[in-house]
Amino acid sequence: NQCDKTFLKSSHLKRHQITHTGEKPYKCDQCEKAFQQKSDLNIHQMTHTGEKPYQCNQCDKAFSQSSYLNRHQITHTGDKPYQCNQYDKAFSTSSDLKRHQMTHTG
Numbered sequence: 001n002q003c004d005k006t007f008l009k010s011s012h013l014k015r016h017q018i019t020h021t022g023e024k025p026y027k028c029d030q031c032e033k034a035f036q037q038k039s040d041l042n043i044h045q046m047t048h049t050g051e052k053p054y055q056c057n058q059c060d061k062a063f064s065q066s067s068y069l070n071r072h073q074i075t076h077t078g079d080k081p082y083q084c085n086q087y088d089k090a091f092s093t094s095s096d097l098k099r100h101q102m103t104h105t106g
Contacts, residue, residue, distance in 0.1 A: 002017075002020045003020070015037065018036045018037075019036065022036075023036065024036050026038050026040070026041040027041075028041060028044055028045060028048075030045070030048045031048070043064060043065060046064040047064070051064065052064050054066050054068065054069040055069075056069060056072060056073060056076075058073070058076045059076070071093060074092045074093070075092065078092075079092060080092050082094050082096065082097035083097075084097060084100060084101065086104060
């Protein structure tokens, strides 16, 4: 037992245990990449097929992952939920906030 996590289903435990071993049993048949989770392989394979099932309802952009669509939709709303704790500045993405915070440290 390498950590204190518990799971109700043995399949969830097995899936979690892979994070400790570093094993990547799910291999892409079109390139050299391998993944710990089957779901990650499925998402990766869309880079080969060009499949983008998540369509923005306000413009013609489409995305391979729902999280990418969610991040994109902020460009339409103007929301800036990521607040700098040192300056009166806010950002639409966490990566923009992190980039800004780098200016604090030089």
